[in-house]
Amino acid sequence: MSTDDAPFELRDKAQIEAFLRVDPALHLYGLGDLDDFFWPSTTWYGLERAGSLRAVLLLYRAVDPPVLLALEERDPEAARALLERAIPRLPPCFYAHVSPALLPVLEDRFAITSHGTHRKMSLVRPEAARAYAEGPLPILPLHTGHLPAIRALYGEAYPGNWFDERTFVNGMFSGAFDAGKLVAIAGVHVHSERYRVAALGNITTHPSHRGRGLGTAVTAALCRRLLVEADDIGLNVKADNLVAQRCYERIGFEICATYEELTATRA
Numbered sequence: 001m002s003t004d005d006a007p008f009e010l011r012d013k014a015q016i017e018a019f020l021r022v023d024p025a026l027h028l029y030g031l032g033d034l035d036d037f038f039w040p041s042t043t044w045y046g047l048e049r050a051g052s053l054r055a056v057l058l059l060y061r062a063v064d065p066p067v068l069l070a071l072e073e074r075d076p077e078a079a080r081a082l083l084e085r086a087i088p089r090l091p092p093c094f095y096a097h098v099s100p101a102l103l104p105v106l107e108d109r110f111a112i113t114s115h116g117t118h119r120k121m122s123l124v125r126p127e128a129a130r131a132y133a134e135g136p137l138p139i140l141p142l143h144t145g146h147l148p149a150i151r152a153l154y155g156e157a158y159p160g161n162w163f164d165e166r167t168f169v170n171g172m173f174s175g176a177f178d179a180g181k182l183v184a185i186a187g188v189h190v191h192s193e194r195y196r197v198a199a200l201g202n203i204t205t206h207p208s209h210r211g212r213g214l215g216t217a218v219t220a221a222l223c224r225r226l227l228v229e230a231d232d233i234g235l236n237v238k239a240d241n242l243v244a245q246r247c248y249e250r251i252g253f254e255i256c257a258t259y260e261e262l263t264a265t266r267a
Helices: 013-020 028-032 076-089 100-107 126-131 144-157 165-170 214-226 242-250
Strands: 008-010 042-049 052-060 067-070 093-098 110-123 139-141 174-178 181-192 197-205 232-238 253-266
Touching: 013 028, 013 042, 013 052, 028 052, 028 181, 028 197, 028 232, 042 076, 052 076, 076 100, 093 100, 100 110, 100 253, 110 242, 126 214, 139 214, 144 165, 144 174, 144 181, 144 197, 165 181, 174 214, 181 214, 197 214, 214 242, 232 242, 232 253, 242 253
Parallel strands: 067 093, 197 232
Antiparallel strands: 008 042, 042 052, 052 067, 093 253, 110 232, 110 253, 139 174, 174 181, 181 197
């Protein structure tokens, strides 16, 4: 394969999955991206030592700029070595999710625009989501006929969010309606029946309807649907968004990791 400490491109799904499964909460996006739907847009790099895979990086190329996932807590030294050696292969500009121990590697070589510290939260008490009340408004599964309403809600309540309509077709979204108008929504960024994982995202409530528990209710409703086919469910939230974190904790989520989001541009 490759000499020790030399980064190499990974294309063996089983090998990647075995590495990521050691900490599925941290690597939820990576596990989902092994799905055939996302796989063609991925490039994976690995580092071996003594015949064992010690670190993995993922570059997801379906969006502009591409997204780098550099998340590792088991062996930070190996992860730093891999990131340093993979830098010549990275694009000149990319978005990144980076574990704190790996951040200096990028800061030394790129101009960094920070998008803040984030928490990863994992659904560790699914019974709380199952038991959560429906909320004050009807909550329904969303389909492609709702796309105009979805676009309108994001335009008013969550401009600049990461809504990829391809994942809507392939995934699950739940919405709350008031007099026929979509006013709250929860969806997925990554969802794979094959790997039984789901990363929630695109969660928002119209400003006129906030403070009523609708965001929590639609997220709980979506989790109940996903639990039929997913063993690992998680989400990302900004570290300073304590209100959202408390809402997610009510339905069974707990913080499992901290990381940084940033844009890196080659100097």
